[in-house]
Amino acid sequence: MHLAHYLGLLHRSQNDLADAFRAVRLGHPREPDLYGVCERLAAQCRDQARRLEPFLRRYGPSAPDEPERMHGTLFSGARRGALGLLRDLHDLYLLATECEVSWALIGHAAKGARDEELLDLVRHCGQETAVHLLWLRSRMRQAAPQALVVRAW
Amino acid sequence: MLDRTADPRMRRTPYGPPDAVERLAAALPGRLRDALPPVIRTGSPWPVRVDVLLEDGLSEDDVDAWVPGVSVLGAGGDALDVAVRDGRVVGVRGRAADRVNHGRLDPREGDAWRRRSGRLTRPLVRDGDRLVEATWDEALDRVAGRSRELLAGPGGWGRIGFHTGGRLFLEEHYTLAVIGKAGIGTPHMDGDTRWQAAAASAALAESFGADGQPGTWTDVDHCDAVALWGHDAASADPVLWERVLDRRLGPGPPAVVAVDARDSAVTREADVHLAPRAGTNVALMNALLHELIAGNRYDPAYLAQHATGFAELCRVVEAYPAKRAAEICGLPACDIERAADVLGSAERLLSTVGPGFHRSNQAVAAACQVHNLHLLRGMLGRPGAGVLQLGGPPSGRNALETGAAGDLPGLRNWANPRHVRELADLWNVEPSVIPHWGPSTHATQIFRYAEEGSVGLLWITASDPVGAVPGLDRVLSRPDVFVVVQDPCLTDTARLADVVLPAAAWGERTGTVTSADRTVHLCEKAVEPPGEARPDLAILLDYARRMGFADRAGGPLVHWHDAESAFEAWKACTKGRPCDYTGITYERLRAGGVQWPCAPSGSHGTERLYAGGRFATSAGQCQTFGHDLATGADYGDERPEDPAGRALLHAADYEPSPEVVDEDHPLVFTTRRLPVRPAPITEASPQQGHGPGLEVHPSDAAVLGLGEGDLARVESPLGSIEARVRLSGTRPGLVVLPLPAGGDEALARAAAHLTATGWDPVARQPLRTVAAVRLSAVNGAGGARPGLGPMAVAPMTPLPAADPGVPATAGGPAEPSDRFEEV
Numbered sequence: 023m024h025l026a027h028y029l030g031l032l033h034r035s036q037n038d039l040a041d042a043f044r045a046v047r048l049g050h051p052r053e054p055d056l057y058g059v060c061e062r063l064a065a066q067c068r069d070q071a072r073r074l075e076p077f078l079r080r081y082g083p084s085a086p087d088e089p090e091r092m093h094g095t096l097f098s099g100a101r102r103g104a105l106g107l108l109r110d111l112h113d114l115y116l117l118a119t120e121c122e123v124s125w126a127l128i129g130h131a132a133k134g135a136r137d138e139e140l141l142d143l144v145r146h147c148g149q150e151t152a153v154h155l156l157w158l159r160s161r162m163r164q165a166a167p168q169a170l171v172v173r174a175w
Numbered sequence: 176m177l178d179r180t181a182d183p184r185m186r187r188t189p190y191g192p193p194d195a196v197e198r199l200a201a202a203l204p205g206r207l208r209d210a211l212p213p214v215i216r217t218g219s220p221w222p223v224r225v226d227v228l229l230e231d232g233l234s235e236d237d238v239d240a241w242v243p244g245v246s247v248l249g250a251g252g253d254a255l256d257v258a259v260r261d262g263r264v265v266g267v268r269g270r271a272a273d274r275v276n277h278g279r280l281d282p283r284e285g286d287a288w289r290r291r292s293g294r295l296t297r298p299l300v301r302d303g304d305r306l307v308e309a310t311w312d313e314a315l316d317r318v319a320g321r322s323r324e325l326l327a328g329p330g331g332w333g334r335i336g337f338h339t340g341g342r343l344f345l346e347e348h349y350t351l352a353v354i355g356k357a358g359i360g361t362p363h364m365d366g367d368t369r370w371q372a373a374a375a376s377a378a379l380a381e382s383f384g385a386d387g388q389p390g391t392w393t394d395v396d397h398c399d400a401v402a403l404w405g406h407d408a409a410s411a412d413p414v415l416w417e418r419v420l421d422r423r424l425g426p427g428p429p430a431v432v433a434v435d436a437r438d439s440a441v442t443r444e445a446d447v448h449l450a451p452r453a454g455t456n457v458a459l460m461n462a463l464l465h466e467l468i469a470g471n472r473y474d475p476a477y478l479a480q481h482a483t484g485f486a487e488l489c490r491v492v493e494a495y496p497a498k499r500a501a502e503i504c505g506l507p508a509c510d511i512e513r514a515a516d517v518l519g520s521a522e523r524l525l526s527t528v529g530p531g532f533h534r535s536n537q538a539v540a541a542a543c544q545v546h547n548l549h550l551l552r553g554m555l556g557r558p559g560a561g562v563l564q565l566g567g568p569p570s571g572r573n574a575l576e577t578g579a580a581g582d583l584p585g586l587r588n589w590a591n592p593r594h595v596r597e598l599a600d601l602w603n604v605e606p607s608v609i610p611h612w613g614p615s616t617h618a619t620q621i622f623r624y625a626e627e628g629s630v631g632l633l634w635i636t637a638s639d640p641v642g643a644v645p646g647l648d649r650v651l652s653r654p655d656v657f658v659v660v661q662d663p664c665l666t667d668t669a670r671l672a673d674v675v676l677p678a679a680a681w682g683e684r685t686g687t688v689t690s691a692d693r694t695v696h697l698c699e700k701a702v703e704p705p706g707e708a709r710p711d712l713a714i715l716l717d718y719a720r721r722m723g724f725a726d727r728a729g730g731p732l733v734h735w736h737d738a739e740s741a742f743e744a745w746k747a748c749t750k751g752r753p754c755d756y757t758g759i760t761y762e763r764l765r766a767g768g769v770q771w772p773c774a775p776s777g778s779h780g781t782e783r784l785y786a787g788g789r790f791a792t793s794a795g796q797c798q799t800f801g802h803d804l805a806t807g808a809d810y811g812d813e814r815p816e817d818p819a820g821r822a823l824l825h826a827a828d829y830e831p832s833p834e835v836v837d838e839d840h841p842l843v844f845t846t847r848r849l850p851v852r853p854a855p856i857t858e859a860s861p862q863q864g865h866g867p868g869l870e871v872h873p874s875d876a877a878v879l880g881l882g883e884g885d886l887a888r889v890e891s892p893l894g895s896i897e898a899r900v901r902l903s904g905t906r907p908g909l910v911v912l913p914l915p916a917g918g919d920e921a922l923a924r925a926a927a928h929l930t931a932t933g934w935d936p937v938a939r940q941p942l943r944t945v946a947a948v949r950l951s952a953v954n955g956a957g958g959a960r961p962g963l964g965p966m967a968v969a970p971m972t973p974l975p976a977a978d979p980g981v982p983a984t985a986g987g988p989a990e991p992s993d994r995f996e997e998v
Binding site: 052053054055057058059062063103104153154156157159160163164167168171172173174 | 328334613628
């Protein structure tokens with residue numbers, strides 16, 4: 023079963039996303055609203071990764087060798103300034119989308135594996151990921167016109 | 176111990192609730208009420224008592240004229256008459272024939288109306304590092320010139336921002352909103368309401384679809400239980416508190432439940448006082464809801480018909496039995512159960528929610544839980560059953576309604592294309608001019624844009640934000656930020672301005688003000704403004720004229736010329752909206768306050784919202800499609816389903832505040848505003864000379880080796896202050912600094928810096944009520960020590976030791992008074 027590889031991919035993406043939320047928060051210390059929300063979402067991502075671990079153990083032993091190019095890097099550090107923030111949020115969005123797609127695929131796989139426990143986790147975490155995406159969309163919508171259209175000195 | 180003697184006038188007017196017939200009558204719409212036979216009284220039984228606050232040595236006979244006005248304090252909107260003698264305001268008198276206060280006044284009111292010294296009389300413009308006097312033409316041409324210059328560049332709309340305080344009248348707020356949203360087309364409009372009323376307003380919109388208090392002051396007459404959630408009414412809204420106390424002293428008194436981490440006259444009067452650990456309000460609320468649901472003390476029929484989200488709410492509060500919440504909140508579980516008993520058995524429950532909720536961890540979520548409690552019990556929209564979310568300055572309501580601070584005018588929804596089109600048609604402008612790609616920019620973000628250099632003109636009206644926002648002085652001093660300050664006085668903010676426009680104060684201009692319970696009052700001009708100072712409306716109209724803002728037909732965008740015509744323009748904007756003003760006229764207001772919504776068909780306003788359990792949540796009506804309470808993510812047009820007129824029960828898990836105590840900072844620090852001892856209008860402030868010290872619980876003090884009167888240092892990761900210890904305090908682990916009203920501004924600021932860390936994601940509001948601190952004794956006299964963090968600017972301000980005993984004022988019999996009848 024290759025399910026373990028997807029669980030591994032998601033596990034790593036969740037931790038990457040947690041790191042990225044934190045990096046963006048630290049990279050833009052003067053944005054008042056980022057502190058609380060980014061910390062909160064980072065914690066959620068880490069928690070989701072932790073909750074995947076029992077399933078990694080469950081499906082890991084039956085997995086063949088990992089195929090090539092399962093993992094890619096989507097975020098490599100926070101940028102500066104208003105445009106930088108927008109671009110960072112954009113990266114976070116792509117990372118979160120990666121997680122969302124993985125959750126959806128694992129959900130389908132869980133149905134095939136008749137694994138109710140895994141399905142429950144997918145339902146719970148899928149909702150949280152949807153909120154992450156919603157928040158990122160709200161924040162980008164607010165920031166984009168000012169960052170892209172308004173000239174700063 | 177009851178502290179009824181804390182009221183210095185001791186002119187209590189006890190009364191009982193109206194009888195059942197009168198209660199039925201009170202539930203009728205105004206029109207039907209008029210048709211009742213006169214034997215059924217429809218007024219309020221709260222006796223009239225007229226308070227007069229005049230300068231020393233003057234009596235009512237010395238007054239040349241009494242001019243109608245409105246309270247400038249709190250959210251109450253007390254009606255009053257301004258006393259004028261020799262062209263000068265010499266005091267105020269409560270208006271007997273008004274539904275809000277029945278003649279009573281906040282004791283601070285007299286002082287508030289006195290003309291401040293240091294009023295601005297001429298416009299000032301910057302000349303290098305000085306401000307020099309200029310003519311109006313010179314000053315306004317500079318503002319208009321800079322505006323045009325910025326607007327000419329790409330994205331010019333985004334280079335101009337507005338910050339507005341709560342001292343504008345409705346007409347001025349609306350004019351400003353039209354200039355900003357249709358003339359310039361900027362989303363960068365916000366104001367002091369962001370720090371005071373944003374959480375209240377957001378919570379109302381999340382639960383009920385639109386801002387606006389469901390309840391009204393007369394609910395105090397009818398209720399059989401009052402719950403005050405983080406609301407020290409005795410200090411913040413003394414007239415409301417007097418009404419509650421008068422009920423308490425009369426027959427059939429209501430039960431009082433007070434939730435406040437701090438000790439106050441309210442908590443001492445309460446039958447049940449819950450003092451949760453700061454920042455744990457949501458856990459407590461969830462436990463109360465848990466108790467009500469588990470004990471079957473809710474109204475399933477009401478919920479089924481009028482609310483959605485009950486299953487999710489049950490799922491979340493399931494995890495909060497009293498015992499668990501008791502641990503989180505640091506309370507005895509039996510107290511939570513007792514409170515639930517009172518709340519669960521009340522037949523007419525009135526809730527007031529105050530800063531203890533609105534400025535604390537999970538502010539909006541906690542305020543929404545109060546709504547949930549009322550929805551659960553079907554306690555809305557009938558006499559005695561209501562919610563009042565109280566926060567903000569007088570006229571802050573108008574800033575929110577008109578869109579001068581935040582949303583689109585008339586409580587419209589930026590994400591609803593029909594609402595945007597309505598405004599475009601009304602103003603006859605292209606819909607694309609009106610900024611509606613997202614929520615309006617919140618105050619902190621506007622200042623951040625100025626700091627980054629993308630906002631190049633900041634227009635600050637009737638507000639002094641430099642005192643409230645750490646580091647703002649640096650932003651305003653930047654050479655590339657052109658700052659316009661419009662204010663009656665040369666404030667700290669004005670000193671940093673490029674142009675200062677002298678404005679008329681209340682009593683020097685005409686306009687309307689809407690109180691927290693939606694009562695609109697007219698405040699008329701009593702005296703001339705000093706020197707060349709002008710009403711804010713005149714300044715804004717002049718600016719609009721100079722800018723040549725035009726509609727699609729080429730006519731003037733701002734087509735009104737005085738307060739009354741501005742009010743008429745605003746009425747057109749509110750047609751069909753929850754805040755419908757269309758039936759209100761200046762003439763009607765001269766006879767007394769009227770509550771919105773008021774359509775032309777009714778001679779009265781609407782006393783209570785949501786009487787039939789129909790809420791403003793439908794997609795076409797609502798002010799917002801809602802937010803995720805935990806992150807503030809905006810559903811926009813992605814809302815999963817249309818609640819179609821049902822209220823929304825928002826469930827929220829408790830989340831610890833980032834300001835939780837740890838080993839380094841084991842105590843919780845918070846501030847409390849002191850109740851006021853009234854004084855006749857004199858030059859000297861009554862608060863000077865003695866001020867209570869830092870309230871520390873004796874058990875904490877013993878551990879730290881602190882005694883009564885010792886100088887102690889309070890340190891948070893952000894700064895520190897020093898104060899004298901007073902052994903009292905509500906609970907171990909809590910340190911309270913009382914701040915005298917109108918007292919030491921520097922100390923209040925230092926305390927605010929100590930606590931400025933939290934953030935409510937939905938209200939987009941900084942929270943500044945609690946901080947984890949450590950306390951230590953200061954040896955030797957006030958050894959100042961540099962601040963600890965980058966934001967530490969806290970000046971070391973020792974407080975004098977507590978006055979051992981302010982004698983309670985002697986009491987007297989209640990004065991005979993007439994029953995109040997609605998005009």
